[in-house]
Amino acid sequence: MWTMFKGCSSLTSLDLSNFDTQNVANMYGMFYGCVNLATIYASDKFVTTACSYYERMFSGCEKLVGAVPYDENKVGKEMANYTTGYFTYKAASGIDAVSATENVAAEYYDVNGRRLNAPQKGINIVKRGNRTTKVLVK
Numbered sequence: 001m002w003t004m005f006k007g008c009s010s011l012t013s014l015d016l017s018n019f020d021t022q023n024v025a026n027m028y029g030m031f032y033g034c035v036n037l038a039t040i041y042a043s044d045k046f047v048t049t050a051c052s053y054y055e056r057m058f059s060g061c062e063k064l065v066g067a068v069p070y071d072e073n074k075v076g077k078e079m080a081n082y083t084t085g086y087f088t089y090k091a092a093s094g095i096d097a098v099s100a101t102e103n104v105a106a107e108y109y110d111v112n113g114r115r116l117n118a119p120q121k122g123i124n125i126v127k128r129g130n131r132t133t134k135v136l137v138k
Helices: none
Strands: 013-015 039-042 087-089 106-109 122-128 131-137
Touching: none
Parallel strands: 013 039, 039 087
Antiparallel strands: 106 122, 122 131
16 A cells, blocks of 8 residues: 555545455555545554554645644554544445455345345345445446
């Protein structure tokens, strides 16, 4: 994730609530220079325990406010949380992308959780193996 969003000056908010970062080792400059970024949504899935390269992660993010307001002297991984850092809490949705290579029969549900025999017009919840996704049928 090294410099992943670096210099994205048009960003005002990011939703990273589905990012699972437990194995990420490099977040150096991840948000560096995101001068208009005010809100980063994250869940418990965003962790920095494996991260060993994290300098300047939030450098230049002067509008960023989460649990605490931005401090130019605190720009490392210690601020990548929603309790004492710059993130804002948002629960992960639990809906993931479905792999196109999965060979498991799909199960279809409406938005109220009722099982369907086939996809219907509108929003459908599709479960395939251990993955769930939303599908819009027109």
